[in-house]
Amino acid sequence: MFRMTRNFSNMAERPEENPAEYRIAGLVFYCFVFTIGIVVNVTALWVFALTTKRRNSVTVYMINVAVVDLTFILLLPFRMVYQHTDHWPFGDVFCRINAALTIFYPCMALWLFAMISADRYMAIVQPKHSKELRNVPKAVLASVGVWIMTLGSTFPLLFFDEDPDYVSNFTTCIKMQDIMFMRHNNVVNFVRLIFFFLVPIFIMIGCYIVIVDNLIHGRTSKLKPKVKEKSIRIILTLITQVLVCFVPFHIFLVLGLIGNDKDDGYNTGAIVTTFLMNLSTVLDIILYYIVSKQFQDRVISVILYRNYLRSVRRKSRHTHTGSVRSMSNLTSVMI
16 A cells, blocks of 8 residues: 655656556455455444444444444545556545545544443443443544544645645555655654554553453452453454554554655565555454344354355255156156
C-alpha cells in the first residue's frame, strides 16, 4: 500500500509501475480479503444489529467493528483497479478519502479493541459494578466519542496543501499508495501515533495484566466458568490480532516517518505489513464467533447446509449410478 519514503522534488515524474510480483500478490490478496471480509462482516452486522434480541455493551462494540471493517473493505475494489493499472481514474477527492481511510481504519480498530478489553476488565475484575458500567447507552456513548475523535484526527488529511498528486493531474494516487506524503508534518503524525496506537495498546495491556492477576490469585471465584473462559478467549484473540495485524504496520510507519528523503522504491516489509493490517478485517470472524452464540449458529448452519447439499448430491449420484447399473444388468439378462 505504501512506499517507505518519497522525495517531493521528484513528484513531477510519474512513479514507476508496481513490480509484477507485488501487483499479482496484491490483487490475489485483496480479492480474498474483499470476498471473505464482505461475507463475514455483513453476517456479523446482520446478527448483532438485527437478530440479537438482548443487546449488551459487547454487542454494541461488535456492531462498530463490523461497520468499520465494511467501510474499509468496500474501498478495496478501487485500490485493486489502481494496483492493476497504475492509473487512478476516480478523481482527486476519492483518492484523498482512500488515503485518509488508510490512517482511519487502524486508529478506529485499535480503540474499539481497547474498549472491548476494558469491558472484559469490568466483567471480570469489577462484577459488582458491571451492570452500571457495562450497559448499552454507555457503550453507544463511548463508541460515538471514538468515532468523533478518530474522524476529527483524520479529516484534515483531506485538505493537505502539499499534494503529491497535483503535478500528475491526479492520474496517480500516490497519497493512497505512499502515506509518507504526510512526513512534512511529522509532529502531528507522532501525536496521532501516540494517541491512536500507544494509548489503546497501553489500555489493553493494563486491563490484561489486572485480569490475569485476578485470575491467578483466585479473586474471580464468584464468576461462572463460562464467563471466564469466554473472556480469556476474547483477550487472546485481541492480543494475537493486534500483534499480527497492527504492530508491524505501525513499526514500518514510524520507520518511514523518521527515514531520510531518498527514494528507495518498494519496500517488501512495508508491503507485507500493510497486507497484514488489511487481514484484520477477515480475522474479526474469530472475535465474532467467540462473542456471539447466534453468530456461531449462523456459521454452523451454513456449514451444515453445505454438507447437506453435498450429501444430497452424493445420494443422487449414487442413485443415478445404481439405476444405470440396474439398467445394464437388465440389458445383459435380456441379451
